[in-house]
Amino acid sequence: MSLQKPMMRGLLAKRLRFHLPIAFGVALAVALSYKFGVTEPRKRAYANFYKQYDAVKEFNAMREAGVFESVRPSGK
Amino acid sequence: MLRLTSSRLGSLLAGRPTAALTFSIKGRAASQQSHEVSEALDMSRPMYYDRVDMPLPDKPYKDVLSEAEQKLKQKEKGPWSQLTNEEKVALYRLKFCQSYSEMKAPSAEWKTVLGGVLFFLGFTGLVVWWQRIYVYPPRPRTLEDDWKAMQLQRMLDMRINPVEGLSAKWDYDKGQWK
Numbered sequence: 001m002s003l004q005k006p007m008m009r010g011l012l013a014k015r016l017r018f019h020l021p022i023a024f025g026v027a028l029a030v031a032l033s034y035k036f037g038v039t040e041p042r043k044r045a046y047a048n049f050y051k052q053y054d055a056v057k058e059f060n061a062m063r064e065a066g067v068f069e070s071v072r073p074s075g076k
Numbered sequence: 077m078l079r080l081t082s083s084r085l086g087s088l089l090a091g092r093p094t095a096a097l098t099f100s101i102k103g104r105a106a107s108q109q110s111h112e113v114s115e116a117l118d119m120s121r122p123m124y125y126d127r128v129d130m131p132l133p134d135k136p137y138k139d140v141l142s143e144a145e146q147k148l149k150q151k152e153k154g155p156w157s158q159l160t161n162e163e164k165v166a167l168y169r170l171k172f173c174q175s176y177s178e179m180k181a182p183s184a185e186w187k188t189v190l191g192g193v194l195f196f197l198g199f200t201g202l203v204v205w206w207q208r209i210y211v212y213p214p215r216p217r218t219l220e221d222d223w224k225a226m227q228l229q230r231m232l233d234m235r236i237n238p239v240e241g242l243s244a245k246w247d248y249d250k251g252q253w254k
Binding site: 045046049058061065066067 | 238240
């Protein structure tokens with residue numbers, strides 16, 4: 001009735017060998033998915049928005065709506 | 077009155093699985109009446125404990141041994157192959173109160189805890205309801221529907237978040253949400 005001698009050493013090293021690559025992989029995956037899921041679409045959205053942006057037209061629209069204090073809506 | 081609360085405390089402590097301290101709070105309060113013998117626990121001497129994280133207590137569970145038990149202890153000094161299985165178990169029980177599986181055995185305490193939590197959550201709900209009726213001030217004007225509509229219209233006029241947010245979702249030519 002003799003049991004096998006249990007693992008006495010190297011327990012942390014064994015755990016790290018298994019978990020560290022997983023940790024790095026998960027961190028990398030999270031970073032990449034954030035970059036391609038959030039920041040790249042956002043950059044494209046801003047670029048597209050400003051391609052078609054007419055500042056003067058937007059200003060006049062806002063002026064007519066009456067949100068400015070420096071210029072009143074034009075009498076028309 | 078003191079006796080009642082302290083005995084209730086004593087029974088509460090006895091249920092805790094971390095340390096099998098045989099506190100005798102009853103004893104201390106009862107000594108005021110000088111009827112019973114008060115047994116205060118001497119914490120300066122090695123104590124027995126059942127703990128999952130510290131496997132070898134400072135002293136065996138039973139120190140005062142009867143005649144038969146002392147004979148068994150003498151037999152233990154010889155070769156162990158001559159001990160029967162019952163004797164081995166008896167020696168174990170002399171040294172330890174609870175085995176690991178007994179220490180780790182699950183209790184039904186979680187049901188009490190969950191029941192207590194839900195009960196008090198419900199009670200808090202009733203308290204909040206009463207507060208809604210008797211304590212809260214009148215509703216602010218800014219939460220009425222017409223005010224919120226005017227607020228939204230002003231935000232759209234100001235072109236709030238026109239790239240990805242609010243005004244981006246509003247179609248200005250058609251006057252409706254995209």
